[in-house]
Amino acid sequence: MTDVTVPFRAGHEGYAGFRIPAVVACRPPSRPPSTGGTPTGTLLAFCEGRADSLADHGHIDIVLKRSTDGGRTWGPLEVAASNGKNLAGNPAPVVLDTGRILLVHVRAAAGATEAAILRGHVADADGRRVWVQHSDDDGVTWSKPREITGQVKKPGWRWYATTPGHALQLTSGRVLVPANHTLPPTGTDTGAEARYNGGHCLLSDDRGATWYLGYLDENTDGYINVNETTAAELPDGRVYFNARNDSPxxxxxxxxxxxxxGRTLVKPFRPQAGLTAPICEASVLQLRDPDLLLLSAPADPAARALMTLRASGDGGTTWRTALTVDGLPAAYSDLVRIDKDTVGLLYETGDFGAYETITFRRIPVTRLT
Structure with missing residues (x-):
């Protein structure tokens, strides 16, 4: 049995590199969402295929690979979303109770660098805009993309990113996509670099037909600077959000x-000192049986390395180390429940750098409890 596979390797299959992983487990349309958090079916591993370099701008496609054996083997690379020679990125997939897969993502002009966007030097039409498409056949084919920017991005926001990682459908049926944005500086220098990240989420109560903004967390005191955010629905119905914090x-x-x-927060984002990590994305996943909230992230405080799974039995208040994967470089990740006995971890890693591969690891639930 193969517990570790490499779906994506930099410099292969027509792309200079692969970044920003997301993974979901498909569900046959006749099967309702499992309250045990144990979907069955094809695994879809998404990421950004960066054609020319590892840069966050340029020609970027959203690519995927499919596994029908729980991540032990993977099919050929396919393009799920393309924006020509421009950017389609930050895949935020979610499997609905109908079996349909939504793929929320962002698009931008190839030359729209993060620095230029943060300084307000990129026209709205070329900046980070939000799109959605869907698949009704386990990711084999995809609908034409549909733009939803006007519903979920406020005028004046500069940088914008969905998740990274998988999105959610709550038990109520609502679809929730964590996201982040930047606020322009106040004052007269409209060309200055945006200084504050803000957190928000996208919500849909009609399975992706229409969208609106949920909570906004826009702290500008320099202590909390909410960036890439991930979310999980807890057994008591609350939604837990965990974010990269770019402030010290x-x-x-x-x-x-x-x-x-997701409409509002009980309290604004606060530091979670129980999680030591570098400034980097992370992923959370709620298991229902056993009742365990998982987080995957690098655990070195100063470098993107030491991929580790942490576990919480109290909804994210306190955390313990559940599994240290290895001591290698590692960065972004996403978690998925494969079956009742197995969790899957899709993560960036390599022998000498974190962006050499996107690797998939099957982890027995018993190793986490």
């Missing part, structure tokens, strides 16, 4: 809860 508060992570399905 303890641990480089921040978290928050919502009691109304």
């Amino acid at each position: 508060s303890p641990g480089n992570r921040a978290d928050a809860h919502s009691r109304d399905g």
Whole structure:
């Protein structure tokens, strides 16, 4: 049995590199969402295929590979979303109770660098815009993309990113996509670099037909700077959000809860000092049997390395180390429940750098409990 596979390797299959992993487990249309959090079916591993370099701008496609044996082997590379020679990125897939897969993502002009966007030097039409498409056949074919920017991005926001990682459908049926944005500086220098990240989420109550903004967390005091965010629905119905924090508060992570399905936060994001990590994306996943909230992230405080799974039995208040994968370089990741006995981890790693591969690891649940 193969527990570790490499779906994506830099410099192969027509792309200079692969970044920003996301993974979901498909569900046959006749099967309702499992309250045990144990979907069955094809695994879809998404990421950005960066054609010319590892840069965050340029010609970038959203690519995927499919596995029908729980991640032990993977099919050929396919393009799920393309924007020509421009950017389609930050895949945020979610499997609905109908079996349909939504793929929310961002698009931008190839030359729209992050620095230029943050300084307000990129026209709205060329900047980070939000799109959605769907698949009704386990990711084999995809609908034409549909733009939803006007519903979920406020005028004046500069940088914008969905997740990274998988999105959610809550038990209420609501679809929730964590996201982040930047606020322009206040004052007269409209060409200055945006200084503050803000957290928000996208919500849909009609399975992706229409969208609106949920909570907004826009702290500008320099202590909390919410960036890439991931979310999980807890057994008591609350939504738990965990975010990369780009300000020098303890641990480089921040978290928050919502009691109304992401519309508002109980309290603003606060530092989560129980999670030591570098400034980097992370992923959370709620297991229902056993009742365990998982987080995957690098655990070295200063470098993107030491991929580690942490576990919480109290909804994210406290954390313990559940599994240290290895001591190698590692960066972005995403988690998926494969079956009742197995969790899957899709993550960036390599022998000498974190962006050499996107690797998939099958992890027995018993190793986490």
